[in-house]
Amino acid sequence: MSNTNIPYKIYLEESEMPKEWYNVRADMKKKPAPLLNPATLSPVTAEDLEPVFCKELVAQELNETDRYIAIPEEIQDFYKMYRPSPLVRAYCLEKKLGTPAKIYYKFEGNNTSGSHKLNSAIAQAYYAKKQGLKGVTTETGAGQWGTALSMACSYFDLDCQVYMVKVSYEQKPFRREVMRTYGAAVTPSPSETTEVGRKILAEFPGTGGSLGCAISEAVEAATTQDGYRYVLGSVLSQVLLHQSVIGMETKTAMDKYGIKPDIIIGCAGGGSNLGGLISPFMGEKLRGEADYRFIAVEPASCPSLTRGVYAYDFCDTGKVCPLQKMYTLGSGFMPSPNHAGGLRYHGMSAVLSELYDQGLMEAVAVEQTSVFEAAQMFARVEGILPAPESSHAIKAAVDEAIKCRETGEEKTILFGLTGTGYFDMYAYGAYNDGKMTDYIPTDEEIKRSTDMLPKV
Numbered sequence: 001m002s003n004t005n006i007p008y009k010i011y012l013e014e015s016e017m018p019k020e021w022y023n024v025r026a027d028m029k030k031k032p033a034p035l036l037n038p039a040t041l042s043p044v045t046a047e048d049l050e051p052v053f054c055k056e057l058v059a060q061e062l063n064e065t066d067r068y069i070a071i072p073e074e075i076q077d078f079y080k081m082y083r084p085s086p087l088v089r090a091y092c093l094e095k096k097l098g099t100p101a102k103i104y105y106k107f108e109g110n111n112t113s114g115s116h117k118l119n120s121a122i123a124q125a126y127y128a129k130k131q132g133l134k135g136v137t138t139e140t141g142a143g144q145w146g147t148a149l150s151m152a153c154s155y156f157d158l159d160c161q162v163y164m165v166k167v168s169y170e171q172k173p174f175r176r177e178v179m180r181t182y183g184a185a186v187t188p189s190p191s192e193t194t195e196v197g198r199k200i201l202a203e204f205p206g207t208g209g210s211l212g213c214a215i216s217e218a219v220e221a222a223t224t225q226d227g228y229r230y231v232l233g234s235v236l237s238q239v240l241l242h243q244s245v246i247g248m249e250t251k252t253a254m255d256k257y258g259i260k261p262d263i264i265i266g267c268a269g270g271g272s273n274l275g276g277l278i279s280p281f282m283g284e285k286l287r288g289e290a291d292y293r294f295i296a297v298e299p300a301s302c303p304s305l306t307r308g309v310y311a312y313d314f315c316d317t318g319k320v321c322p323l324q325k326m327y328t329l330g331s332g333f334m335p336s337p338n339h340a341g342g343l344r345y346h347g348m349s350a351v352l353s354e355l356y357d358q359g360l361m362e363a364v365a366v367e368q369t370s371v372f373e374a375a376q377m378f379a380r381v382e383g384i385l386p387a388p389e390s391s392h393a394i395k396a397a398v399d400e401a402i403k404c405r406e407t408g409e410e411k412t413i414l415f416g417l418t419g420t421g422y423f424d425m426y427a428y429g430a431y432n433d434g435k436m437t438d439y440i441p442t443d444e445e446i447k448r449s450t451d452m453l454p455k456v
Protein backbone atom coordinates (compact mmCIF):
# COMPACT_ATOMS: atom_id res chain seq x y z
CA MET A 1 0.00 0.00 0.00
CA SER A 2 1.20 3.54 -0.67
CA ASN A 3 2.41 5.75 2.15
CA THR A 4 0.50 8.84 1.07
CA ASN A 5 -2.83 8.16 2.70
CA ILE A 6 -1.82 7.24 6.20
CA PRO A 7 -4.45 8.46 8.68
CA TYR A 8 -3.46 10.68 11.59
CA LYS A 9 -4.74 8.03 13.95
CA ILE A 10 -4.70 4.42 12.82
CA TYR A 11 -7.44 2.16 14.17
CA LEU A 12 -8.14 -1.42 13.11
CA GLU A 13 -11.31 -2.98 11.73
CA GLU A 14 -12.93 -5.52 14.04
CA SER A 15 -11.82 -8.28 11.65
CA GLU A 16 -8.18 -7.15 12.01
CA MET A 17 -8.15 -7.34 15.81
CA PRO A 18 -5.75 -9.93 17.29
CA LYS A 19 -7.34 -13.32 17.99
CA GLU A 20 -4.16 -14.67 19.57
CA TRP A 21 -1.49 -13.48 21.95
CA TYR A 22 2.10 -13.92 20.83
CA ASN A 23 4.51 -15.75 23.14
CA VAL A 24 7.97 -14.37 22.35
CA ARG A 25 9.68 -17.07 24.44
CA ALA A 26 8.82 -19.57 21.71
CA ASP A 27 11.22 -17.76 19.36
CA MET A 28 14.03 -17.28 21.90
CA LYS A 29 16.84 -19.75 21.33
CA LYS A 30 18.14 -19.16 24.83
CA LYS A 31 15.08 -19.03 27.09
CA PRO A 32 14.73 -17.06 30.32
CA ALA A 33 16.06 -18.98 33.33
CA PRO A 34 13.38 -21.02 35.14
CA LEU A 35 11.61 -19.71 38.24
CA LEU A 36 12.88 -21.42 41.38
CA ASN A 37 10.89 -22.69 44.32
CA PRO A 38 12.03 -20.50 47.26
CA ALA A 39 12.03 -23.46 49.66
CA THR A 40 13.87 -26.08 47.56
CA LEU A 41 15.68 -23.85 45.01
CA SER A 42 14.74 -26.26 42.24
CA PRO A 43 12.81 -25.12 39.16
CA VAL A 44 9.15 -24.59 39.99
CA THR A 45 6.54 -27.03 38.79
CA ALA A 46 2.90 -26.34 38.02
CA GLU A 47 2.03 -28.05 41.34
CA ASP A 48 4.27 -25.57 43.21
CA LEU A 49 2.54 -22.59 41.62
CA GLU A 50 -1.10 -23.70 41.57
CA PRO A 51 -1.81 -23.02 45.27
CA VAL A 52 -0.86 -19.38 44.61
CA PHE A 53 -1.84 -18.69 40.98
CA CYS A 54 -4.78 -19.67 38.76
CA LYS A 55 -4.26 -22.97 36.97
CA GLU A 56 -4.51 -21.70 33.39
CA LEU A 57 -2.21 -18.78 34.18
CA VAL A 58 0.38 -21.19 35.60
CA ALA A 59 0.24 -23.10 32.32
CA GLN A 60 0.84 -19.85 30.43
CA GLU A 61 3.67 -18.90 32.78
CA LEU A 62 5.46 -22.16 32.09
CA ASN A 63 4.68 -22.28 28.36
CA GLU A 64 7.85 -21.56 26.40
CA THR A 65 6.94 -23.42 23.25
CA ASP A 66 3.57 -22.29 21.86
CA ARG A 67 4.17 -19.26 19.68
CA TYR A 68 0.50 -18.24 19.66
CA ILE A 69 -2.12 -18.67 22.36
CA ALA A 70 -5.77 -18.09 21.47
CA ILE A 71 -7.49 -15.16 23.19
CA PRO A 72 -10.77 -16.57 24.59
CA GLU A 73 -13.94 -15.07 23.02
CA GLU A 74 -15.04 -13.51 26.34
CA ILE A 75 -11.75 -11.61 26.58
CA GLN A 76 -11.95 -10.55 22.94
CA ASP A 77 -15.44 -9.20 23.68
CA PHE A 78 -14.16 -7.19 26.62
CA TYR A 79 -11.25 -5.88 24.54
CA LYS A 80 -13.82 -4.59 22.03
CA MET A 81 -15.08 -2.12 24.66
CA TYR A 82 -11.84 -0.12 24.59
CA ARG A 83 -9.68 -1.61 21.84
CA PRO A 84 -8.20 -1.22 19.35
CA SER A 85 -6.18 1.54 20.95
CA PRO A 86 -5.13 4.22 18.48
CA LEU A 87 -1.71 4.35 16.87
CA VAL A 88 -1.12 8.07 16.57
CA ARG A 89 1.30 10.02 14.41
CA ALA A 90 2.77 12.75 16.64
CA TYR A 91 2.81 15.44 13.95
CA CYS A 92 2.64 18.29 16.47
CA LEU A 93 5.51 16.90 18.53
CA GLU A 94 7.61 16.43 15.38
CA LYS A 95 6.92 20.04 14.39
CA LYS A 96 7.74 21.31 17.86
CA LEU A 97 11.06 19.45 17.80
CA GLY A 98 11.84 20.40 14.20
CA THR A 99 12.86 16.83 13.53
CA PRO A 100 12.81 14.92 10.25
CA ALA A 101 11.97 11.80 12.31
CA LYS A 102 8.47 10.34 12.10
CA ILE A 103 7.12 9.70 15.57
CA TYR A 104 4.24 7.32 16.34
CA TYR A 105 2.77 6.39 19.69
CA LYS A 106 0.39 3.62 20.69
CA PHE A 107 -1.97 5.12 23.26
CA GLU A 108 -3.24 2.77 25.98
CA GLY A 109 -4.88 5.38 28.22
CA ASN A 110 -8.39 5.33 26.69
CA ASN A 111 -10.10 3.28 29.38
CA THR A 112 -11.26 4.13 32.89
CA SER A 113 -8.27 2.47 34.55
CA GLY A 114 -6.17 4.85 32.46
CA SER A 115 -3.45 2.39 31.45
CA HIS A 116 -2.52 -0.75 29.54
CA LYS A 117 -2.92 -2.84 32.72
CA LEU A 118 -6.53 -3.67 31.88
CA ASN A 119 -5.28 -5.89 29.00
CA SER A 120 -3.89 -8.40 31.48
CA ALA A 121 -6.35 -7.74 34.33
CA ILE A 122 -9.29 -8.93 32.23
CA ALA A 123 -7.42 -12.06 31.16
CA GLN A 124 -6.46 -12.93 34.71
CA ALA A 125 -9.97 -12.31 36.05
CA TYR A 126 -11.39 -14.48 33.25
CA TYR A 127 -9.19 -17.47 34.11
CA ALA A 128 -9.96 -17.06 37.84
CA LYS A 129 -13.68 -17.09 37.10
CA LYS A 130 -13.33 -20.07 34.76
CA GLN A 131 -11.61 -21.98 37.57
CA GLY A 132 -14.61 -21.29 39.81
CA LEU A 133 -12.73 -19.14 42.31
CA LYS A 134 -14.43 -16.71 44.70
CA GLY A 135 -11.91 -13.97 44.23
CA VAL A 136 -8.36 -12.75 43.78
CA THR A 137 -5.86 -10.77 45.82
CA THR A 138 -3.20 -8.42 44.57
CA GLU A 139 -0.96 -5.48 45.39
CA THR A 140 -0.93 -2.08 43.80
CA GLY A 141 1.62 0.70 43.96
CA ALA A 142 0.45 3.88 42.33
CA GLY A 143 -2.95 2.24 41.87
CA GLN A 144 -3.27 1.60 38.13
CA TRP A 145 -3.10 -2.16 38.44
CA GLY A 146 -5.55 -2.25 41.35
CA THR A 147 -7.96 -0.08 39.37
CA ALA A 148 -7.68 -2.26 36.28
CA LEU A 149 -8.15 -5.43 38.29
CA SER A 150 -11.16 -4.07 40.17
CA MET A 151 -12.81 -3.23 36.83
CA ALA A 152 -12.04 -6.70 35.47
CA CYS A 153 -13.30 -8.45 38.63
CA SER A 154 -16.55 -6.51 38.68
CA TYR A 155 -17.14 -7.54 35.03
CA PHE A 156 -16.83 -11.21 35.96
CA ASP A 157 -18.43 -10.79 39.42
CA LEU A 158 -15.33 -11.84 41.37
CA ASP A 159 -14.24 -10.58 44.78
CA CYS A 160 -11.15 -8.35 44.57
CA GLN A 161 -8.83 -7.63 47.54
CA VAL A 162 -6.15 -5.05 46.93
CA TYR A 163 -3.14 -4.33 49.15
CA MET A 164 -2.14 -0.78 48.30
CA VAL A 165 1.30 0.60 49.22
CA LYS A 166 0.51 2.83 52.21
CA VAL A 167 2.05 6.07 50.88
CA SER A 168 -0.06 5.79 47.71
CA TYR A 169 -3.17 4.87 49.73
CA GLU A 170 -2.74 8.14 51.59
CA GLN A 171 -1.54 10.28 48.67
CA LYS A 172 -3.92 8.95 46.01
CA PRO A 173 -7.35 8.81 47.64
CA PHE A 174 -9.08 9.11 44.26
CA ARG A 175 -7.46 5.94 42.91
CA ARG A 176 -8.57 4.17 46.06
CA GLU A 177 -12.13 5.40 45.56
CA VAL A 178 -12.21 4.29 41.91
CA MET A 179 -11.28 0.80 43.10
CA ARG A 180 -13.93 0.85 45.80
CA THR A 181 -16.50 2.08 43.29
CA TYR A 182 -15.79 -1.07 41.27
CA GLY A 183 -16.30 -3.12 44.42
CA ALA A 184 -12.73 -3.87 45.52
CA ALA A 185 -11.65 -3.99 49.18
CA VAL A 186 -8.54 -1.82 49.53
CA THR A 187 -6.13 -2.25 52.48
CA PRO A 188 -3.10 -0.01 53.07
CA SER A 189 0.09 -2.09 53.19
CA PRO A 190 1.86 -3.02 55.38
CA SER A 191 -1.21 -3.90 57.44
CA GLU A 192 -2.14 -5.80 60.58
CA THR A 193 -4.28 -8.20 58.51
CA THR A 194 -1.42 -10.54 57.58
CA GLU A 195 1.44 -12.18 59.44
CA VAL A 196 4.03 -10.78 57.05
CA GLY A 197 2.48 -7.30 57.37
CA ARG A 198 2.65 -7.46 61.16
CA LYS A 199 6.29 -8.58 60.97
CA ILE A 200 7.27 -5.73 58.63
CA LEU A 201 5.42 -3.20 60.82
CA ALA A 202 7.26 -4.45 63.91
CA GLU A 203 10.60 -4.15 62.13
CA PHE A 204 9.93 -0.81 60.39
CA PRO A 205 7.28 1.06 62.38
CA GLY A 206 5.81 3.98 60.43
CA THR A 207 7.00 2.66 57.05
CA GLY A 208 5.13 3.90 53.98
CA GLY A 209 5.36 0.41 52.51
CA SER A 210 6.71 -0.87 49.21
CA LEU A 211 5.53 -2.97 46.30
CA GLY A 212 7.60 -5.95 47.45
CA CYS A 213 5.96 -5.79 50.85
CA ALA A 214 2.42 -5.46 49.45
CA ILE A 215 3.07 -8.48 47.21
CA SER A 216 3.96 -10.58 50.26
CA GLU A 217 0.74 -9.57 52.01
CA ALA A 218 -1.41 -10.28 48.95
CA VAL A 219 0.17 -13.72 48.48
CA GLU A 220 -0.46 -14.57 52.12
CA ALA A 221 -4.07 -13.40 51.84
CA ALA A 222 -4.59 -15.60 48.76
CA THR A 223 -3.08 -18.73 50.25
CA THR A 224 -4.88 -18.45 53.59
CA GLN A 225 -8.42 -18.01 52.19
CA ASP A 226 -10.40 -20.74 50.46
CA GLY A 227 -11.19 -20.08 46.81
CA TYR A 228 -8.71 -17.23 46.33
CA ARG A 229 -5.61 -16.88 44.19
CA TYR A 230 -3.01 -14.17 43.81
CA VAL A 231 -2.65 -12.18 40.59
CA LEU A 232 0.16 -9.88 39.53
CA GLY A 233 0.06 -6.95 37.11
CA SER A 234 3.56 -7.02 35.67
CA VAL A 235 6.93 -8.84 35.67
CA LEU A 236 5.55 -12.34 35.04
CA SER A 237 5.80 -13.86 31.56
CA GLN A 238 2.02 -14.46 31.46
CA VAL A 239 1.49 -10.69 31.82
CA LEU A 240 3.85 -9.97 28.93
CA LEU A 241 1.90 -12.54 26.93
CA HIS A 242 -1.42 -10.74 27.53
CA GLN A 243 0.17 -7.38 26.81
CA SER A 244 1.35 -8.66 23.43
CA VAL A 245 -2.08 -7.50 22.23
CA ILE A 246 -0.51 -3.99 22.18
CA GLY A 247 2.28 -5.08 19.86
CA MET A 248 0.03 -7.27 17.69
CA GLU A 249 -2.33 -4.36 17.01
CA THR A 250 0.57 -2.01 16.40
CA LYS A 251 2.23 -4.39 13.96
CA THR A 252 -1.01 -5.01 12.04
CA ALA A 253 -1.63 -1.25 11.82
CA MET A 254 1.91 -0.50 10.67
CA ASP A 255 2.01 -3.36 8.17
CA LYS A 256 -1.31 -2.19 6.74
CA TYR A 257 0.22 1.16 5.81
CA GLY A 258 3.73 -0.05 5.04
CA ILE A 259 5.32 1.70 8.02
CA LYS A 260 8.46 0.14 9.47
CA PRO A 261 9.72 1.47 12.79
CA ASP A 262 13.49 1.85 13.19
CA ILE A 263 13.38 2.38 16.93
CA ILE A 264 10.79 1.03 19.41
CA ILE A 265 10.75 2.60 22.86
CA GLY A 266 8.86 1.83 26.06
CA CYS A 267 9.08 2.66 29.73
CA ALA A 268 10.08 -0.24 31.93
CA GLY A 269 8.83 -0.84 35.45
CA GLY A 270 8.30 -4.58 35.62
CA GLY A 271 8.49 -4.72 31.82
CA SER A 272 4.95 -5.67 30.79
CA ASN A 273 3.99 -2.82 28.45
CA LEU A 274 7.42 -2.76 26.84
CA GLY A 275 7.47 -6.54 26.49
CA GLY A 276 3.98 -6.48 25.01
CA LEU A 277 4.71 -3.68 22.56
CA ILE A 278 7.97 -5.11 21.27
CA SER A 279 7.06 -8.83 21.28
CA PRO A 280 5.98 -9.35 17.64
CA PHE A 281 8.77 -7.08 16.39
CA MET A 282 11.30 -8.88 18.60
CA GLY A 283 9.97 -12.15 17.19
CA GLU A 284 10.94 -10.99 13.69
CA LYS A 285 14.38 -9.99 14.97
CA LEU A 286 14.85 -13.35 16.72
CA ARG A 287 13.84 -15.22 13.56
CA GLY A 288 16.20 -13.08 11.46
CA GLU A 289 13.36 -11.57 9.39
CA ALA A 290 13.82 -7.91 10.30
CA ASP A 291 15.90 -5.68 12.52
CA TYR A 292 14.83 -3.02 14.99
CA ARG A 293 16.40 -1.09 17.85
CA PHE A 294 14.52 -1.61 21.11
CA ILE A 295 15.01 0.80 24.02
CA ALA A 296 13.82 0.24 27.59
CA VAL A 297 13.54 3.46 29.58
CA GLU A 298 13.80 3.37 33.35
CA PRO A 299 14.05 5.98 36.09
CA ALA A 300 17.57 6.95 37.19
CA SER A 301 16.32 6.52 40.77
CA CYS A 302 15.40 2.83 40.25
CA PRO A 303 17.75 1.64 37.47
CA SER A 304 17.43 -2.16 37.47
CA LEU A 305 18.57 -2.79 33.87
CA THR A 306 21.29 -0.15 33.60
CA ARG A 307 22.83 -0.56 37.06
CA GLY A 308 21.42 -3.76 38.54
CA VAL A 309 22.90 -7.25 38.41
CA TYR A 310 21.58 -10.24 36.44
CA ALA A 311 20.95 -12.79 39.15
CA TYR A 312 18.31 -14.83 40.92
CA ASP A 313 16.35 -12.69 43.34
CA PHE A 314 13.13 -12.65 45.29
CA CYS A 315 10.21 -10.92 43.64
CA ASP A 316 8.90 -9.68 47.00
CA THR A 317 10.24 -8.39 50.33
CA GLY A 318 8.69 -11.23 52.32
CA LYS A 319 10.50 -13.82 50.13
CA VAL A 320 7.43 -15.98 49.61
CA CYS A 321 7.26 -15.76 45.79
CA PRO A 322 9.37 -17.91 43.45
CA LEU A 323 12.89 -16.69 42.75
CA GLN A 324 13.40 -15.24 39.32
CA LYS A 325 16.61 -14.61 37.40
CA MET A 326 16.42 -10.97 36.39
CA TYR A 327 18.18 -7.65 36.35
CA THR A 328 17.65 -6.52 39.91
CA LEU A 329 18.67 -3.94 42.48
CA GLY A 330 17.91 -6.43 45.24
CA SER A 331 14.50 -7.09 46.79
CA GLY A 332 15.47 -4.88 49.75
CA PHE A 333 16.08 -1.86 47.49
CA MET A 334 13.85 1.08 48.45
CA PRO A 335 13.65 3.83 45.84
CA SER A 336 14.01 7.35 47.19
CA PRO A 337 10.70 8.71 48.55
CA ASN A 338 11.08 11.83 46.37
CA HIS A 339 10.72 9.66 43.27
CA ALA A 340 7.25 10.47 41.91
CA GLY A 341 7.27 8.84 38.52
CA GLY A 342 6.27 5.24 39.23
CA LEU A 343 8.32 2.34 37.80
CA ARG A 344 9.63 1.60 41.29
CA TYR A 345 9.95 -2.16 41.13
CA HIS A 346 13.40 -3.50 42.13
CA GLY A 347 13.52 -6.14 39.38
CA MET A 348 12.49 -6.71 35.77
CA SER A 349 10.65 -9.26 33.64
CA ALA A 350 12.73 -12.42 33.12
CA VAL A 351 11.99 -12.31 29.38
CA LEU A 352 13.20 -8.73 28.97
CA SER A 353 16.17 -9.37 31.28
CA GLU A 354 17.29 -12.25 29.08
CA LEU A 355 16.77 -10.29 25.83
CA TYR A 356 18.75 -7.40 27.31
CA ASP A 357 21.49 -9.72 28.46
CA GLN A 358 21.75 -11.15 24.95
CA GLY A 359 22.23 -7.62 23.59
CA LEU A 360 18.92 -7.68 21.68
CA MET A 361 17.56 -4.67 23.56
CA GLU A 362 19.12 -1.45 24.91
CA ALA A 363 18.28 0.41 28.11
CA VAL A 364 18.61 4.02 29.25
CA ALA A 365 17.94 5.64 32.62
CA VAL A 366 16.46 9.14 32.77
CA GLU A 367 16.05 11.63 35.61
CA GLN A 368 12.57 12.57 36.74
CA THR A 369 12.80 16.34 36.18
CA SER A 370 13.70 15.69 32.53
CA VAL A 371 10.81 13.21 32.34
CA PHE A 372 8.31 15.80 33.58
CA GLU A 373 9.77 18.39 31.21
CA ALA A 374 9.07 15.99 28.33
CA ALA A 375 5.61 15.23 29.77
CA GLN A 376 4.71 18.90 29.90
CA MET A 377 5.88 19.53 26.35
CA PHE A 378 3.94 16.49 25.13
CA ALA A 379 0.76 17.57 26.94
CA ARG A 380 1.01 21.03 25.41
CA VAL A 381 1.55 19.92 21.82
CA GLU A 382 -0.23 16.55 21.59
CA GLY A 383 -3.08 17.29 24.01
CA ILE A 384 -2.82 14.14 26.12
CA LEU A 385 -1.82 14.47 29.79
CA PRO A 386 0.61 11.55 30.04
CA ALA A 387 1.23 9.33 33.07
CA PRO A 388 4.67 9.97 34.60
CA GLU A 389 5.58 6.34 33.79
CA SER A 390 4.70 6.79 30.12
CA SER A 391 6.63 10.04 30.06
CA HIS A 392 9.89 8.13 30.46
CA ALA A 393 9.24 6.76 26.98
CA ILE A 394 8.32 10.23 25.70
CA LYS A 395 11.63 11.57 27.04
CA ALA A 396 13.65 8.88 25.24
CA ALA A 397 11.63 9.30 22.01
CA VAL A 398 12.23 13.06 22.12
CA ASP A 399 15.97 12.48 22.64
CA GLU A 400 16.10 10.14 19.63
CA ALA A 401 14.11 12.62 17.51
CA ILE A 402 16.53 15.40 18.46
CA LYS A 403 19.44 13.18 17.37
CA CYS A 404 17.68 12.82 14.00
CA ARG A 405 17.41 16.60 13.79
CA GLU A 406 21.16 16.81 14.27
CA THR A 407 22.04 14.09 11.76
CA GLY A 408 19.20 14.75 9.32
CA GLU A 409 18.11 11.09 9.47
CA GLU A 410 14.42 10.43 8.79
CA LYS A 411 14.00 7.59 11.23
CA THR A 412 10.64 6.21 12.26
CA ILE A 413 10.30 6.15 16.04
CA LEU A 414 7.52 4.23 17.79
CA PHE A 415 6.86 4.51 21.50
CA GLY A 416 4.29 3.19 23.94
CA LEU A 417 2.16 5.82 25.63
CA THR A 418 0.92 3.58 28.40
CA GLY A 419 -1.53 5.83 30.19
CA THR A 420 -2.85 9.13 31.45
CA GLY A 421 -1.65 11.11 34.47
CA TYR A 422 -4.81 12.56 36.03
CA PHE A 423 -4.07 10.91 39.37
CA ASP A 424 -0.48 12.16 39.42
CA MET A 425 -1.19 15.84 39.85
CA TYR A 426 0.80 16.13 43.09
CA ALA A 427 3.85 15.12 41.10
CA TYR A 428 2.97 17.53 38.31
CA GLY A 429 2.41 20.17 41.01
CA ALA A 430 5.90 19.62 42.43
CA TYR A 431 7.30 19.97 38.92
CA ASN A 432 5.26 23.11 38.18
CA ASP A 433 6.41 24.67 41.47
CA GLY A 434 10.04 23.94 40.61
CA LYS A 435 10.25 21.73 43.70
CA MET A 436 10.92 18.43 41.98
CA THR A 437 14.42 17.06 42.51
CA ASP A 438 16.34 14.13 41.08
CA TYR A 439 17.76 11.36 43.13
CA ILE A 440 20.33 8.93 41.82
CA PRO A 441 21.34 6.12 44.17
CA THR A 442 25.06 5.81 44.85
CA ASP A 443 27.02 2.69 43.83
CA GLU A 444 27.40 1.91 47.55
CA GLU A 445 23.63 2.01 48.06
CA ILE A 446 23.05 -0.38 45.18
CA LYS A 447 25.86 -2.64 46.29
CA ARG A 448 24.52 -2.77 49.84
CA SER A 449 21.25 -4.05 48.44
CA THR A 450 22.64 -6.42 45.79
CA ASP A 451 25.11 -7.87 48.35
CA MET A 452 22.02 -9.31 50.04
CA LEU A 453 20.93 -11.28 46.97
CA PRO A 454 20.17 -14.94 47.70
CA LYS A 455 23.12 -17.24 47.02
CA VAL A 456 21.82 -19.60 44.34
Ligand SMILES: *Cc1c(COP(=O)(O)O)cnc(C)c1O
Binds near residue numbers: 270272274343389
Ligand atom coordinates in the same frame (compact mmCIF):
# COMPACT_ATOMS: atom_id res chain seq x y z
C1 LIG B 1 2.18 0.11 35.60
C2 LIG B 1 2.45 1.11 34.58
C3 LIG B 1 3.68 1.12 33.89
C4 LIG B 1 4.82 0.20 34.20
O1 LIG B 1 4.59 -1.15 34.22
P1 LIG B 1 5.20 -2.15 33.16
O2 LIG B 1 4.85 -3.48 33.66
O3 LIG B 1 6.69 -1.92 33.13
O4 LIG B 1 4.58 -1.83 31.88
C5 LIG B 1 3.85 2.04 32.89
N1 LIG B 1 2.89 2.94 32.59
C6 LIG B 1 1.72 2.98 33.24
C7 LIG B 1 0.71 4.01 32.87
C8 LIG B 1 1.46 2.05 34.24
O5 LIG B 1 0.29 2.08 34.88
